Amino acid sequence: MTIGSINLDHQVCVDILPRRGETVISRSLNQGVGGKGANQAVAAARAGARSALIGFIGDDAQSRGILERLQVLGVDVSGVIAVAGVPSGSALVVREVSGENFIVVNSGANAAGDLPLSELENAIVRAEVVVVQGELPPEVTGLVIDTAGRLGTRVVVNLAPVTSIGGAIRWADPLVVNEVEAAQLLDTVETDGVELAKQLRERVRSVVVTLGARGAVYTEGADVLHVPAPRVDDIVDTTGAGDATVGVLAAHLARGESLGRAVEHAVRAGSASVRFAGAAEGYPSFAEVVL
Numbered sequence: 345m346t347i348g349s350i351n352l353d354h355q356v357c358v359d360i361l362p363r364r365g366e367t368v369i370s371r372s373l374n375q376g377v378g379g380k381g382a383n384q385a386v387a388a389a390r391a392g393a394r395s396a397l398i399g400f401i402g403d404d405a406q407s408r409g410i411l412e413r414l415q416v417l418g419v420d421v422s423g424v425i426a427v428a429g430v431p432s433g434s435a436l437v438v439r440e441v442s443g444e445n446f447i448v449v450n451s452g453a454n455a456a457g458d459l460p461l462s463e464l465e466n467a468i469v470r471a472e473v474v475v476v477q478g479e480l481p482p483e484v485t486g487l488v489i490d491t492a493g494r495l496g497t498r499v500v501v502n503l504a505p506v507t508s509i510g511g512a513i514r515w516a517d518p519l520v521v522n523e524v525e526a527a528q529l530l531d532t533v534e535t536d537g538v539e540l541a542k543q544l545r546e547r548v549r550s551v552v553v554t555l556g557a558r559g560a561v562y563t564e565g566a567d568v569l570h571v572p573a574p575r576v577d578d579i580v581d582t583t584g585a586g587d588a589t590v591g592v593l594a595a596h597l598a599r600g601e602s603l604g605r606a607v608e609h610a611v612r613a614g615s616a617s618v619r620f621a622g623a624a625e626g627y628p629s630f631a632e633v634v635l
């Protein structure tokens with residue numbers, strides 16, 4: 345089960361990113377479901393897991409459209425809560441043809457929702473694995489992790505963006521971050537993935553650090569092991585690659601696989617996702633990924 349952000353993404357594509365004060369014309373407009381929570385729930389479903397999502401949307405027609413899309417993409421949205429009087433979260437993704445981009449997010453309902461503790465507990469005890477990210481308010485993220493830890497349900501924590509969730513982080517099994525987030529969390533200039541994973545290991549149950557085109561490293565006891573990514577020559581869009589990795593990782597952990605096996609599947613899925621445009625809307629079926 346994933347608890348996290350749900351957005352409507354608006355992606356425009358420009359020849360050159362605008363500078364301050366400049367207006368540029370887009371080549372195209374693509375709209376689709378986004379937000380790390382939604383992306384990861386879709387990725388888990390695409391890997392063949394029963395995937396439920398808890399999160400917050402607005403109570404307007406556009407928000408209902410987001411829910412319908414998520415259902416089409418295989419996600420159980422019965423736990424999504426509509427918040428009155430706010431729009432759903434949205435993200436404006438301005439992508440340059442070169443692949444460079446910038447993103448502006450309006451949190452909307454993601455920052456306005458309230459999750460009753462009893463409902464949270466009911467959902468967590470029913471789940472094999474709980475997945476959270478850093479896009480909901482830190483106190484919500486912290487509460488979810490603490491509740492999962494207290495109830496003995498495994499919790500995958502993708503602390504992206506890095507937010508301050510206090511002691512709750514100790515339950516993370518694994519903590520999944522990219523190299524930049526790992527360094528930020530540790531407040532270090534260290535850039536070596538193995539070293540970052542070793543240092544993070546002190547604070548959590550297990551660690552996965554993703555390394556982009558180089559794959560990922562994960563901790564196994566005192567060891568840090570590397571899973572290389574398959575080489576991809578036809579990269580289309582790396583948006584949501586990390587979310588594909590996290591969702592597929594959780595799907596395989598929920599099946600009872602070891603962290604190492606799950607990371608192997610997750611890395612292949614992340615690499616497969618960069619061959620398709622967009623995030624959730626462009627994920628292939630990860631059950632059949634061959635690279």
Ligand code: ADP
Binds near residue numbers: 556585587610616
């Ligand atoms: P994030 O998107 O969160 O920054 P990464 O860039 O580390 O995460 O990417 C997550 C995963 O996606 C990697 O572990 C890898 O499997 C895959 N991936 C990302 N970029 C590439 C690439 N250029 N070539 C092949 N695989 C990639």
Ligand code: NA
Binds near residue numbers: 583585617619622623
């Ligand atoms: Na993609």
